[in-house]
Amino acid sequence: MVELKTLQDAMEHFSAPQNAIDYMVRLRWPDGVVKCPSCGSEDVTWMPSRSLFQCKGRHPKRQFSVKVGTIFEDSPIGLGKWLLIGWMLANCRNGISSHEAARTIGVTQKSAWFMLHRLRAAAQEDVHTEPLFDEVECDETYVGGRTKFKHARKIAQLPQKPSIHDKTPVMGILQRGGAVRAMVVKNHKRVYLHAEIKKHVAPGSTLYTDDLHSYRGLPDYVHHYVDHSTKYVNGQVHTNGLENFWSLLKRCVKGTYIQVRPEHLQAYVAEQVFRYNSRKKLGVSEEKRFSTLLEGTTGKRLTYEELITR
Numbered sequence: 001m002v003e004l005k006t007l008q009d010a011m012e013h014f015s016a017p018q019n020a021i022d023y024m025v026r027l028r029w030p031d032g033v034v035k036c037p038s039c040g041s042e043d044v045t046w047m048p049s050r051s052l053f054q055c056k057g058r059h060p061k062r063q064f065s066v067k068v069g070t071i072f073e074d075s076p077i078g079l080g081k082w083l084l085i086g087w088m089l090a091n092c093r094n095g096i097s098s099h100e101a102a103r104t105i106g107v108t109q110k111s112a113w114f115m116l117h118r119l120r121a122a123a124q125e126d127v128h129t130e131p132l133f134d135e136v137e138c139d140e141t142y143v144g145g146r147t148k149f150k151h152a153r154k155i156a157q158l159p160q161k162p163s164i165h166d167k168t169p170v171m172g173i174l175q176r177g178g179a180v181r182a183m184v185v186k187n188h189k190r191v192y193l194h195a196e197i198k199k200h201v202a203p204g205s206t207l208y209t210d211d212l213h214s215y216r217g218l219p220d221y222v223h224h225y226v227d228h229s230t231k232y233v234n235g236q237v238h239t240n241g242l243e244n245f246w247s248l249l250k251r252c253v254k255g256t257y258i259q260v261r262p263e264h265l266q267a268y269v270a271e272q273v274f275r276y277n278s279r280k281k282l283g284v285s286e287e288k289r290f291s292t293l294l295e296g297t298t299g300k301r302l303t304y305e306e307l308i309t310r
């Protein structure tokens with residue numbers, strides 16, 4: 001098995017279609033036993049002339065490619081191109097624009113945009129089995145429009161309140177020294193922020209927030225807050241970890257994606273969360289990050305129709 005260290009390695013390796021297929025097969029079926037996505041049978045043979053598997057069972061769709069049952073299903077774009085863009089999305093700090101992706105693999109910008117959104121869906125962690133715990137920072141920011149990334153209380157202090165339609169609130173929850181989770185929320189009212197905290201943070205944990213009133217009234221947690229109108233850090237009481245995450249998100253959205261529609265913002269947030277959390281683990285190679293992203297491609301679908309009607 002070839003070790004892939006760099007984007008250059010990935011480009012060379014996945015330019016051979018069979019390498020791309022073999023990589024995906026190893027990832028989906030690590031024990032080497034390919035299972036039919038329709039009936040689960042292991043009685044499956046490989047047809048090299050067609051680059052398809054064939055199930056011995058008697059049912060429709062008995063011939064299937066390695067893409068079936070993944071986010072790549074039904075895509076006419078070659079698997080090698082998909083894997084290359086996946087590598088870039090998993091590893092490029094500031095994300096990758098659809099224009100850049102289109103130029104890299106020779107597809108239209110519209111196709112590249114759709115590919116990137118499918119890969120973002122793979123990056124989105126749907127099920128969180130373990131809650132965050134111990135020391136946890138919570139904070140919220142606004143993304144989009146003229147008031148990009150201003151803090152909620154700074155927006156409140158603006159002489160003229162900007163239209164609510166041009167910015168989208170995002171909440172972040174970060175376990176110090178651990179993972180971040182971030183999600184688009186309806187607004188920064190107590191009911192929405194409390195719901196996310198209860199969903200993502202183990203009771204008994206210590207919460208660090210600013211003095212936004214919405215964070216008050218959580219008896220299951222130890223709560224410390226800092227008044228940002230006077231200072232940002234008071235010993236251990238700060239949200240600097242999340243400020244760092246917001247600045248990474250900001251660089252990605254402002255620098256690479258330029259304009260993000262509110263209905264797509266959650267996807268860009270998920271992408272940044274994925275990279276942030278995979279970078280946190282020290283010594284993680286580019287290939288490991290890439291294969292982690294690929295693991296999220298199975299069992300998910302995102303059609304163009306679903307994407308444009310979000």
Ligand SMILES: [Zn+2]
Pocket residue numbers: 036037038039040041055056057059062
């Ligand atoms: Zn079958």
